[in-house]
Amino acid sequence: MWRLNAVRHKAGRQGSDLEEFKFKRREHEKELRRARKDSQLVSKRLLLNDDEEEDGTMDTLASDRVLGPCITTTVRDEDSIWAFHFSSLSFPYVLRQPNSIAILVTNLCGPNPQCRLEAARCLHELSHSPHSEVDSLRLRQATPYLITFLSGQSPKFTELCLYTLGNMCPDSENVRDMLLAQGIIPALNNCIQIHRTNLAVVEAVGFTLSQLISANYVTGTIIPAVLASGLIPRLLSVLTPDSQFGLGPVIECAWCLHYLACSNVDNGALVAQGTLLHCTSLLVTLGVAVAKGSIEEGIELLIWPLLRCVGNLLLSGPLGALQPQLNDSRLLAALCAFPQAFLQTHPALARESIWVLNNLTDSSVFCSALFYLNLVPALIQLLPFSHGINIMVLRVLGNIAHQGREYCLHLAQAGLLPALCATLKMADTEVVTFSLEVLGQLMASDPQLAEEFVRQSGLPVLEAIQYSNQETIRLRATHLLEHHLPPHCTVRTLP
Amino acid sequence: MLQPELIQLLTASDLVDLRIDAIPKLQVGFRPGCFFSSSRSQDGEAKLTFIPQQILLNKDHELFEDGDIHRHLYLQNLSTCPAYDSPTARQCEFRCYISGCSQVFSTVEDYEHHYNTLHRHVCSSCQRSLPSARLLDIHIQEWHDSLFSILAERQDMCLVEGCGSKFRTRDQRKDHMIKIHKYPSDFMFDKVKRIKNIKIAKKNMLQKGTSMEVSMSVSEPEGVCEVLSDQPEEEEYMEINHSLEPGILDPASNPINTVELSTDHDTAPILSVTIQPTTNQQRPQHNRERHSYRVPRTVCFGQGSVQGFRGHGRRI
Numbered sequence: 001m002w003r004l005n006a007v008r009h010k011a012g013r014q015g016s017d018l019e020e021f022k023f024k025r026r027e028h029e030k031e032l033r034r035a036r037k038d039s040q041l042v043s044k045r046l047l048l049n050d051d052e053e054e055d056g057t058m059d060t061l062a063s064d065r066v067l068g069p070c071i072t073t074t075v076r077d078e079d080s081i082w083a084f085h086f087s088s089l090s091f092p093y094v095l096r097q098p099n100s101i102a103i104l105v106t107n108l109c110g111p112n113p114q115c116r117l118e119a120a121r122c123l124h125e126l127s128h129s130p131h132s133e134v135d136s137l138r139l140r141q142a143t144p145y146l147i148t149f150l151s152g153q154s155p156k157f158t159e160l161c162l163y164t165l166g167n168m169c170p171d172s173e174n175v176r177d178m179l180l181a182q183g184i185i186p187a188l189n190n191c192i193q194i195h196r197t198n199l200a201v202v203e204a205v206g207f208t209l210s211q212l213i214s215a216n217y218v219t220g221t222i223i224p225a226v227l228a229s230g231l232i233p234r235l236l237s238v239l240t241p242d243s244q245f246g247l248g249p250v251i252e253c254a255w256c257l258h259y260l261a262c263s264n265v266d267n268g269a270l271v272a273q274g275t276l277l278h279c280t281s282l283l284v285t286l287g288v289a290v291a292k293g294s295i296e297e298g299i300e301l302l303i304w305p306l307l308r309c310v311g312n313l314l315l316s317g318p319l320g321a322l323q324p325q326l327n328d329s330r331l332l333a334a335l336c337a338f339p340q341a342f343l344q345t346h347p348a349l350a351r352e353s354i355w356v357l358n359n360l361t362d363s364s365v366f367c368s369a370l371f372y373l374n375l376v377p378a379l380i381q382l383l384p385f386s387h388g389i390n391i392m393v394l395r396v397l398g399n400i401a402h403q404g405r406e407y408c409l410h411l412a413q414a415g416l417l418p419a420l421c422a423t424l425k426m427a428d429t430e431v432v433t434f435s436l437e438v439l440g441q442l443m444a445s446d447p448q449l450a451e452e453f454v455r456q457s458g459l460p461v462l463e464a465i466q467y468s469n470q471e472t473i474r475l476r477a478t479h480l481l482e483h484h485l486p487p488h489c490t491v492r493t494l495p
Numbered sequence: 496m497l498q499p500e501l502i503q504l505l506t507a508s509d510l511v512d513l514r515i516d517a518i519p520k521l522q523v524g525f526r527p528g529c530f531f532s533s534s535r536s537q538d539g540e541a542k543l544t545f546i547p548q549q550i551l552l553n554k555d556h557e558l559f560e561d562g563d564i565h566r567h568l569y570l571q572n573l574s575t576c577p578a579y580d581s582p583t584a585r586q587c588e589f590r591c592y593i594s595g596c597s598q599v600f601s602t603v604e605d606y607e608h609h610y611n612t613l614h615r616h617v618c619s620s621c622q623r624s625l626p627s628a629r630l631l632d633i634h635i636q637e638w639h640d641s642l643f644s645i646l647a648e649r650q651d652m653c654l655v656e657g658c659g660s661k662f663r664t665r666d667q668r669k670d671h672m673i674k675i676h677k678y679p680s681d682f683m684f685d686k687v688k689r690i691k692n693i694k695i696a697k698k699n700m701l702q703k704g705t706s707m708e709v710s711m712s713v714s715e716p717e718g719v720c721e722v723l724s725d726q727p728e729e730e731e732y733m734e735i736n737h738s739l740e741p742g743i744l745d746p747a748s749n750p751i752n753t754v755e756l757s758t759d760h761d762t763a764p765i766l767s768v769t770i771q772p773t774t775n776q777q778r779p780q781h782n783r784e785r786h787s788y789r790v791p792r793t794v795c796f797g798q799g800s801v802q803g804f805r806g807h808g809r810r811i
Binding site: 028029251259263290326327329333345359361386388398431441460473479 | 497498500501504505513515518519520521522543544546547548549550551552553555558559560561563564566568570571583584586588589592599603606607610
């Protein structure tokens with residue numbers, strides 16, 4: 001099980017009823033989708049206290065703690081006596097006190113290690129709190145110190161600082177600019193170097209970095225700074241899953257790489273630093289694991305960002321130039337294996353896997369390899385499925401057919417023509433359009449294929465499409481009937 | 496779940512050469528003058544426009560939505576649910592592309608059955624669909640062939656495949672088919688009647704004093720809305736006098752299931768199914784044939800009210 005049990009959202013699992021949980025989860029998912037449409041999709045993480053972690057049950061009010069005598073001592077020195085009780089109810093009270101954040105910061109930098117830890121925990125909970133009275137503006141007083149402490153040696157303390165900063169990143173562009181100016185990126189680089197053996201801290205670094213670069217309206221300076229900082233090789237070195245610790249750190253680093261690649265700021269630099277090579281070899285490793293049947297819980301969270309990263313990096317240059325980094329033919333097998341394995345559980349992942357294949361099959365080398373490894377039948381079997389899967393598969397098949405006559409003949413041998421007869425009847429007009437395009441390529445490449453299509457009773461299907469009220473498919477069907485059928489076929493085309 | 500070949504590929508031993516550049520490359524290119532010249536039509540407009548295209552997806556692309564949601568559910572610790580009800584892949588549906596039909600089916604077989612029943616072997620003159628090419632030929636000959644209709648001696652063919660007998664009258668053919676080919680006497684030889692409201696038909700039957708079987712037909716789709724003609728009584732009389740046979744209904748999967756009544760003295764086409772024309776297509780001029788019996792002839796809305804409607808039951 002992941003260590004990630006320790007890092008939870010405060011909502012957690014309230015209510016022991018599974019149905020209630022599932023209902024809440026569905027509602028939550030709807031909210032997230034709405035948020036994404038409004039470009040407001042952010043998440044924050046809460047690091048649980050160690051004793052709560054052992055406890056195992058999640059109670060939102062369990063974070064009731066009284067700060068130790070250090071705080072009250074300090075306060076008493078200033079002639080006011082009050083103690084911090086940290087539950088979500090007390091935040092407004094806490095913040096209404098004058099200089100409350102300043103007091104926390106003082107303790108953060110103070111000599112007492114226990115006070116430091118407690119103060120960091122308070123700040124962390126404040127950063128995570130959704131309470132409207134928590135003003136990140138006031139939390140900003142703490143950030144220079146938090147950033148400084150990232151180069152410290154204490155893992156637990158560093159982890160708290162990291163998650164606090166990570167929670168603050170999505171708040172506003174000003175916050176991010178400020179963090180950048182205060183040197184968060186070199187600090188992260190340093191931190192991951194110092195704590196490279198402590199995977200919990202590495203995970204926290206990955207999370208914070210992903211929050212920094214994935215927030216909306218990321219300024220033009222953040223990503224170039226990351227690319228130039230030397231963080232990339234360190235992220236790449238994390239990309240070997242540790243079987244004991246779990247997938248958490250790798251997942252965070254992979255999402256960082258995805259956000260960097262899809263921003264398309266300087267993908268050439270990413271490739272030059274070895275990103276494509278590392279991501280593809282990890283995908284192959286995961287493909288092998290999937291083939292052996294050992295599908296870990298949450299493996300899709302790792303496959304997803306890797307696919308996206310590879311898919312976008314394939315456009316960073318001509319495929320011929322990238323080929324040395326793509327030389328393992330098992331990558332193609334893995335890209336065909338993921339849709340089969342995840343079709344029923346995560347169809348979107350299947351679709352993205354085939355999207356990567358689309359970007360790869362722009363080159364005849366990879367098309368030839370698909371035939372050599374006999375992977376085309378696996379693709380053809382995906383044609384009945386919607387969710388955009390069949391459209392993406394048709395794109396791949398179109399790419400292959402476009403290469404030439406040999407490729408078309410091989411496609412027909414793999415059984416494409418009967419499959420096209422079925423896709424031509426589908427309800428989605430886009431599917432029919434793509435099917436007609438692919439069919440056109442096949443029939444034009446060799447008259448044998450046109451005859452084979454007629455033998456498969458494909459003619460009536462084309463004739464039926466002529467009666468459609470969708471012009472795109474009507475024109476294409478008519479064109480195919482007029483120009484590409486064998487001469488002996490009687491064709492009934494509409495005037 | 497995974498095909499054995501894929502498993503083998505991925506778990507292959509190190510001895511196998513897995514390098515892409517070791518794989519032989521197939522020859523690229525088409526025969527000269529083969530494809531690209533003919534992909535354009537005579538007016539020079541490209542009809543087939545597909546070209547390979549690498550696709551770059553940015554962070555907010557809609558294709559990435561499900562993955563992002565999954566990621567954030569994980570960050571918020573809501574993804575570890577034992578019975579995760581995620582979206583599953585759906586099989587594509589099939590649609591009939593004949594203009595105006597637009598029915599949707601969940602399997603290819605359903606679609607093909609629909610197409611074969613309604614859109615194959617269609618008579619282009621009267622939009623009727625016949626079960627086979629042979630019956631279509633016979634229908635065209637008997638109904639739309641002007642030369643045939645003026646022959647001194649009719650030559651109605653026997654309907655059974657392989658029997659070439661010809662007859663001078665419909666009744667002779669019918670007798671032949673019953674006697675020789677052992678067809679049931681209530682087979683749909685001639686007229687078929689479409690009756691919307693069984694109550695009306697029975698009422699009419701009682702009025703006219705004939706007893707016969709009545710067949711109910713399935714409700715017609717929207718779009719066929721005919722006003723009753725001015726003299727419904729006479730027509731009904733004529734119709735009832737003809738023999739009524741239970742219609743051969745289409746399979747239940749097809750909701751378009753109407754059989755036509757011809758008011759001509761000629762008999763209706765055999766086993767024919769009328770394709771309901773939609774507003775897109777022109778309607779054949781058979782106004783008198785399509786009666787909607789949805790509105791009952793006489794309805795009493797309480798004491799003292801007019802029995803029946805003003806006018807002749809115009810359908811609302």
